[in-house]
Amino acid sequence: MAKRSSKIEPLDIDEMFNSPSLDGMLSFRDVEPAAAAEKLRAKTTLDTTGSTTPFPEQYEAEPPPSPIGIEIIDLTPIALTPIAKSTNEDHRAEHLAAPPEREGALPPLVQAPISTGHTHDEEPSEADILAELQETPRPQPIRGKLVRALKVEDGHSNNENSLYWYLWRTGRQIKNSRSRFLQAGYAQLSKAIGVDRTNVQNMLRFLESKLSIRTVTPGTVRSATVYEVYSCEQILVRRRELGLLWVKRFGSRRVDFVQETGDPLLPTGYAPTGQTQPRGVTHTQPVGATQPPTVGVRPPLLVIDSNEAQPTTSAPGSLGSQLRSLNPAFDDYAVTRLWTECRRQTPDCTIDEVVHFVSLKLDQLRRNRNVINAIGMVLTSVPSYFSGTAIADLRADREKEAKELALSEAETRGYWRALIDDPTTTEEDRELARKMLSEDAATAEGNS
Amino acid sequence: MIRLVVANQRGGVAKTTTSVTLARCFAEKGMRTLLIDTDTQSSISSILSVKPQFFLFDFLIQEFALRECVVSPHKNIDLLCSSRKTQQAEDLIATQQSRDVVFERALSDSGADREYDAVIIDVAPSFSWFQTCGMIYARHVITPVAMEPLSVQGAVASISAAMELNQLFKRPNDIRVVGLLPVMVNQRLAMTEPIMESLRRLSSQRNVPLLPTVRTDTTVVKASRDRLFLPDVDSKCKAWEDYKIVADAVLEILKEVPTAQKG
Numbered sequence: 001m002a003k004r005s006s007k008i009e010p011l012d013i014d015e016m017f018n019s020p021s022l023d024g025m026l027s028f029r030d031v032e033p034a035a036a037a038e039k040l041r042a043k044t045t046l047d048t049t050g051s052t053t054p055f056p057e058q059y060e061a062e063p064p065p066s067p068i069g070i071e072i073i074d075l076t077p078i079a080l081t082p083i084a085k086s087t088n089e090d091h092r093a094e095h096l097a098a099p100p101e102r103e104g105a106l107p108p109l110v111q112a113p114i115s116t117g118h119t120h121d122e123e124p125s126e127a128d129i130l131a132e133l134q135e136t137p138r139p140q141p142i143r144g145k146l147v148r149a150l151k152v153e154d155g156h157s158n159n160e161n162s163l164y165w166y167l168w169r170t171g172r173q174i175k176n177s178r179s180r181f182l183q184a185g186y187a188q189l190s191k192a193i194g195v196d197r198t199n200v201q202n203m204l205r206f207l208e209s210k211l212s213i214r215t216v217t218p219g220t221v222r223s224a225t226v227y228e229v230y231s232c233e234q235i236l237v238r239r240r241e242l243g244l245l246w247v248k249r250f251g252s253r254r255v256d257f258v259q260e261t262g263d264p265l266l267p268t269g270y271a272p273t274g275q276t277q278p279r280g281v282t283h284t285q286p287v288g289a290t291q292p293p294t295v296g297v298r299p300p301l302l303v304i305d306s307n308e309a310q311p312t313t314s315a316p317g318s319l320g321s322q323l324r325s326l327n328p329a330f331d332d333y334a335v336t337r338l339w340t341e342c343r344r345q346t347p348d349c350t351i352d353e354v355v356h357f358v359s360l361k362l363d364q365l366r367r368n369r370n371v372i373n374a375i376g377m378v379l380t381s382v383p384s385y386f387s388g389t390a391i392a393d394l395r396a397d398r399e400k401e402a403k404e405l406a407l408s409e410a411e412t413r414g415y416w417r418a419l420i421d422d423p424t425t426t427e428e429d430r431e432l433a434r435k436m437l438s439e440d441a442a443t444a445e446g447n448s
Numbered sequence: 449m450i451r452l453v454v455a456n457q458r459g460g461v462a463k464t465t466t467s468v469t470l471a472r473c474f475a476e477k478g479m480r481t482l483l484i485d486t487d488t489q490s491s492i493s494s495i496l497s498v499k500p501q502f503f504l505f506d507f508l509i510q511e512f513a514l515r516e517c518v519v520s521p522h523k524n525i526d527l528l529c530s531s532r533k534t535q536q537a538e539d540l541i542a543t544q545q546s547r548d549v550v551f552e553r554a555l556s557d558s559g560a561d562r563e564y565d566a567v568i569i570d571v572a573p574s575f576s577w578f579q580t581c582g583m584i585y586a587r588h589v590i591t592p593v594a595m596e597p598l599s600v601q602g603a604v605a606s607i608s609a610a611m612e613l614n615q616l617f618k619r620p621n622d623i624r625v626v627g628l629l630p631v632m633v634n635q636r637l638a639m640t641e642p643i644m645e646s647l648r649r650l651s652s653q654r655n656v657p658l659l660p661t662v663r664t665d666t667t668v669v670k671a672s673r674d675r676l677f678l679p680d681v682d683s684k685c686k687a688w689e690d691y692k693i694v695a696d697a698v699l700e701i702l703k704e705v706p707t708a709q710k711g
């Protein structure tokens with residue numbers, strides 16, 4: 001018969017609490033966020049902070065530099081200088097003339113010296129080779145097409161554009177607001193434009209970063225997000241204010257705002273999940289519309305291609321505002337260039353004259369659907385008005401109008417004076433005539 | 449609003465079962481309940497057979513809306529599921545300065561405080577960032593204890609962790625274990641009584657209430673197999689009856705918690 005086991009004693013709670021195994025339970029907290037980020041970066045080999053990397057991105061996928069010996073052969077065309085004549089011709093001749101050590105053996109190979117000054121007797125160090133390689137310019141593959149964003153659509157990819165126009169069409173105008181408002185969930189938007197929900201979320205973020213929409217009220221568990229959808233005019237003005245003038249188009253699927261030089265201005269593309277920032281992290285490159293993109297330098301507006309004529313004079317500020325009232329796509333560069341070209345043709349041209357011809361041209365262009373770049377057309381065609389008879393005709397017309405106006409005003413004044421001089425005029429009419437004349441004089445004085 | 453973390457540093461002590469069943473109990477009482485799974489094993493989505501499109505990672509890291517990430521396995525219950533990427537989320541959270549209040553911030557921003565009457569967070573057995581965040585957010589911890597010594601040791605570790613966090617943030621008794629929940633209790637086993645006695649001592653020494661026991665019940669396994677809640681398999685099973693009593697006891701305890709300690 002098996003022996004009955006003894007009674008089991010309860011556990012010693014104090015001993016458990018004093019157990020050394022409980023020490024350092026929160027030790028994972030000792031790692032500072034920066035150290036954790038560094039560790040994570042090392043682990044994932046992804047730079048989540050957005051700091052610059054020593055090599056361009058396209059080279060990161062290449063394997064790390066191999067040990068010496070293998071690299072020399074592979075990289076000779078890039079890094080090594082051509083085989084040069086040895087300074088010691090005698091030594092070279094002697095070396096080449098030396099008989100092979102054994103029959104059938106190949107003659108000794110002449111090593112090409114590395115341009116850092118090593119002789120062929122001394123092996124180059126790895127540091128020397130790396131320094132040599134880094135000095136050699138690497139060919140930069142051309143990616144994306146850099147274009148100027150003149151229209152709202154220029155800053156959108158095809159899908160973003162579809163989403164924007166859906167939001168605009170569906171949105172409601174409230175009171176006198178120029179923008180429209182819309183409350184919509186991802187599912188609705190996804191269904192409407194036939195794009196996956198995740199992509200819709202990404203596209204909404206990008207539309208916001210491209211200043212096309214704004215989140216008025218973030219969505220909650222029960223209610224969808226409310227968006228403000230800006231009009232095309234508003235978008236162009238907002239983008240211009242923040243210097244978002246150039247885009248890089250990667251086909252029809254991705255468009256990024258960049259600086260004029262092509263350097264990135266906003267976070268580019270749809271970030272992979274590994275590179276996303278967690279909630280609460282301050283973005284080094286803010287993407288929200290409410291936060292202006294502080295990264296990079298605002299592109300210099302007056303820098304143009306070296307082939308083009310440099311604007312020599314700055315345009316008056318009122319010209320810019322008047323032109324923008326006609327078409328918001330006029331930026332400072334376009335205004336300055338237009339003013340310079342017009343002044344070159346007719347040095348005494350006025351702002352009114354420029355605005356007059358631009359207005360005429362824009363009216364024509366609105367009826368012509370074949371013209372895609374209206375501002376470009378204006379910049380080309382309007383200065384020609386100042387070189388021909390058009391400006392003379394305009395001035396003649398205006399002079400004629402001014403004369404007719406002056407004549408008409410003189411006639412009116414004569415009428416009021418005659419009324420005052422007429423003895424049969426009642427006192428009430430005479431008072432009215434005096435009042436009209438005084439107002440007329442005040443107006444003339446103000447104009448002068 | 450009730451916020452609860454179900455934690456024990458020992459695995460296999462019915463943390464997930466307790467979380468799910470308590471959520472169902474609260475839902476039956478008409479409370480809108482949010483159940484959050486922070487365990488990378490994503491057990492809750494497995495045992496309830498839900499296939500969400502987005503997960504905790506998407507909610508915390510991608511900043512998706514809460515309503516996009518939750519699924520509703522039952523009336524009044526919303527479930528925010530975990531996935532294998534939860535570990536990645538945890539790694540990223542660790543790089544933040546405000547990493548302790550990630551849940552607090554994310555759930556407050558999403559309006560969860562207004563939308564739900566109860567939030568239950570199921571955590572992984574090992575002590576990690578999400579367990580810390582969950583404890584700081586919820587401030588109330590329930591510790592299921594199975595009838596074996598290592599489970600008690602896990603409970604001790606949970607109590608100890610809560611105390612350490614309180615010391616760390618200099619907020620005495622802010623995070624507290626509001627109940628030790630004996631689960632898988634089978635009085636016929638010799639080990640049960642010593643463990644219960646240990647729990648009674650632990651309860652009296654550390655001033656942690658000892659909740660009513662939950663008896664061993666094969667329906668729990670059946671429910672897990674059938675991917676259903678306990679009462680959907682057998683509404684009269686022992687475990688469900690016990691959990692209903694536990695839920696009442698928890699609500700009663702939380703009523704007595706001073707207002708300052710309620711979320």
